[in-house]
Amino acid sequence: MNATEKTESRSKRLLTSREAACYLGISYSYLRTIRMTGKIKDRIGPPPHIHVGKALRYVKEDLDAWIDSQPRANAVTEECEMEISR
Secondary structure (H helix, E strand, O other): OOOHHHHHHHHHEEEEHHHHHHHHHHOHHHHHHHHOOOOOOOOOOOOOOOOOOOOEEEEEHHHHHHHHHHOOOOOOOHHHHHHHOO
């Protein structure tokens, strides 16, 4: 995706699968796989999508909500907590 396409994808409300993958920071094949199978390794379900005629599209606000709904890894370990509390 070139710079013009990246700028256009930021301003558009409906994104193609390739644009959505770029927006999410994941590969197109990963997005396609989670959409087609429903989830990857029982962990993550696909972001919502819509059909506009025969075209499959992603709504930017849905992608943002999907990102916000994903579990966050807790990077602080017990060892780090002990170190911080000293």
